[in-house]
Amino acid sequence: MASAAKGKILAVIGDEDTVVGFLLGGVGELNKARKPNYLIVDKGTGVQEIEEAFKGFCSRDDIAIILINQHIAEMIRYAVDQHTASTPAVLEIPRQHTQPSAWHVQSGRFPLIAWVHGIPQIFSEKAGPVTMMLSKYNALFRLCSKLPLQINSSSALSSSPRLNVIPFVIENEGRGERSYDIYSRLLKDRIVCLMTPIDDHVASAVVAQLLFLQSESGKKPIHMYINSPGGSVTAGLSIYDTMHLITAPIATWCIGQASSMGSLLLAAGEQGMRTALPNARIMVHQPSGGTQGTASDIIIQADEIQRLKHRLQEIYVHHTGQPYKMIQEALDRDKFMSAIEAKNFGLVDKVELHNGSIPAA
DSSP: OOOOBTTOEEEEEEOHHHHHHHIIIIIOOOOTTOOOSEEEOOTTOOHHHHHHHHHHHHTOTTEEEEEEEHHHHHHTHHHHHHOOOSSSEEEEEOGGGSOOOHHHHHTTEEEEOOOBTTBOEEOOGGGOTTOBEEOSSOOOEEEEESSOOOOOTTSSOOOSSSOOOOOEEEEEETTEEEEEEHHHHHHHTTEEEEOSOBOHHHHHHHHHHHHHHHHHOSSSOEEEEEEEOOBOHHHHHHHHHHHHHSOSOEEEEEEEEEETHHHHHHHTSOTTOEEEOTTOEEEEOOOOOOOOSOHHHHHHHHHHHHHHHHHHHHHHHHHHOOOHHHHHHHHSSOEEEEHHHHHHHTSOSEEOOOTTOOOOO
């Protein structure tokens, strides 16, 4: 554990709820020159004023972190992207994560978790709310929280100098502007994105989106974009079963890769609506796993994985039209396919070429 970096403070640029929340959390400090470390942005705040405040915070030696609402960062995107120095680090925070209540602060239960350079940062009230501690293995911002929180270093977060954030879009509506995270906005157009390894949490989110879209319309098509290395078989099968439970047709698109369970979900789309982009990669194989315990327990687990293997083979046979023996041979080891090969194999129905693209091999 490195020693604390003394004299470093947070700066906050955000709407009133965000700034007040962090001030209640104890980050409202002034430097020796009595300069404030926050800017409240309201309807009367101009873009130039926001940009000047941001650049001013970037130039100060006493500021370690600049926290900024994501939708406000979009207003000065050029200035934010131009800031490439590691200090102060810039964290863009989605609106729903930036409104700590006074109850949370007073009861010491408000944690804000984030990554900067993949290096842990711990802010503890014991040495002041802006004390920074460094560690090689865990990443954490902590405000007014008495119990330490830890994040496994294998968390799927960006290795970028800034926090891996979800972009926001702002739309003009009849009563004013409204911001959406990009995935919520795509969901309005019946687009579901599966862009991560598949586990129970990811599967739950995808299943919920499919059920929601089904409740809105059981006839309008849903477009599912897949770029996944696969993952848990049972989690993937929960998505698969939901795809066939609902009546809305689902068009599947492979961008990047669809491997393992990702390839099964790609093939599970509506016949005639399964598409791969020209440089996509598709991979199929048999399930893998490991177990330990008594000899009897190991036999039970071995029988179960054999049952799953047989079931997955049946699903691929159903969606590709290939003979069972050919599917057995293809899944025996990792089998990688180009977009054209996946089409010939029956995993997709077409390869979508775009303007200026090199024809798929």
